[in-house]
Amino acid sequence: MKVILITGASGGIGEAIANRLAKRKHNLLLVARNESKLKLLAAQLARDYQISVKFISADLSKVGSAQRLFEETQTRHLEIEMLINNAGIGSGGEFANLSLQSELNMLQLNVSSLVALSHLFLQPMKARKNGTIVNVASMASFIPIPYMTTYAASKVFVRHFTQALTQECKPYNVHVMLLSPGLTKTNFNNAAGIENEIAKGLGAEYSGSTQTPDQVADELLKALDKRKHDIVSGRMNRMAARLVALLPNALVAKSFARSYRKKLGN
Numbered sequence: 001m002k003v004i005l006i007t008g009a010s011g012g013i014g015e016a017i018a019n020r021l022a023k024r025k026h027n028l029l030l031v032a033r034n035e036s037k038l039k040l041l042a043a044q045l046a047r048d049y050q051i052s053v054k055f056i057s058a059d060l061s062k063v064g065s066a067q068r069l070f071e072e073t074q075t076r077h078l079e080i081e082m083l084i085n086n087a088g089i090g091s092g093g094e095f096a097n098l099s100l101q102s103e104l105n106m107l108q109l110n111v112s113s114l115v116a117l118s119h120l121f122l123q124p125m126k127a128r129k130n131g132t133i134v135n136v137a138s139m140a141s142f143i144p145i146p147y148m149t150t151y152a153a154s155k156v157f158v159r160h161f162t163q164a165l166t167q168e169c170k171p172y173n174v175h176v177m178l179l180s181p182g183l184t185k186t187n188f189n190n191a192a193g194i195e196n197e198i199a200k201g202l203g204a205e206y207s208g209s210t211q212t213p214d215q216v217a218d219e220l221l222k223a224l225d226k227r228k229h230d231i232v233s234g235r236m237n238r239m240a241a242r243l244v245a246l247l248p249n250a251l252v253a254k255s256f257a258r259s260y261r262k263k264l265g266n
């Protein structure tokens, strides 16, 4: 059976994408850690849209989890027509004070599992000469962000990896796309432990330009329809991305660090 695999589908942007794709009658495979949320969402989407919605609970911050997920799809004879690497987590605060293990787990999820899943699911897509891979980066991928140092760097990796892979996959008719959302109202800040104080320092508090996950999902689907390869969601974010591209990275990092310390009064 043909399905679209969405990682991080139990909430936020991933859940919004699942909703939109279900409405279009695509069969889905939802992946995240929270099994009860996945079960509930799968049942609701299957009932509302008369489609097949399967789920697999997996912790993609664990080494080997991407391989196990791939093997499970093989066992279940699922053909992944589109892979959406959306699962991701953030972290904020002074790098030296953060837990090293948490930072490494974040890299395993945001970077290594994304690479592993792209590699594994690309093989059958390449053989079929058909398929789509969407990787979710962030506005954070455009600049070095002090006090969000590792997260921002992980998204730079996703940006460069996806842009290069896009070109490699063209001869095989495998469409690769990069989605860079800006600040979006999800559980992200909470999961990253950057609500309140740190969010204030990072300028990551919700404002008028904050998008909803539904808005991000709508922009993604429109871009997929147009076979785009690289989109920043949100008009304000697109303007900001163009602006920072004109500035030297070191200057942007310096001003971020100054502003963070000033906002937090130290």
Ligand SMILES: NC(=O)c1ccc[n+]([C@@H]2O[C@H](COP(=O)([O-])OP(=O)(O)OC[C@H]3O[C@@H](n4cnc5c(N)ncnc54)[C@H](OP(=O)(O)O)[C@@H]3O)[C@@H](O)[C@H]2O)c1
Binding pocket: 007, 008, 009, 010, 011, 012, 013, 014, 031, 032, 033, 034, 035, 037, 058, 059, 060, 061, 062, 086, 087, 088, 089, 090, 109, 136, 137, 138, 139, 140, 180, 181, 182, 183, 184, 185, 186, 187, 188, 189, 191
């Ligand atoms: N929200 C923003 O402001 C923003 C801005 C730019 C980019 N992004 C990117 O957008 C993507 C989605 O984030 P979101 O805003 O929707 O955040 P979210 O609401 O926190 O959702 C994150 C999703 O990833 C899953 N996840 C987290 N850790 C996981 C793990 N170890 N293994 C498997 N799944 C895991 C979560 O489910 P479980 O907890 O059930 O595992 C959840 O479904 C991320 O890649 C993020 O970097 C977000």
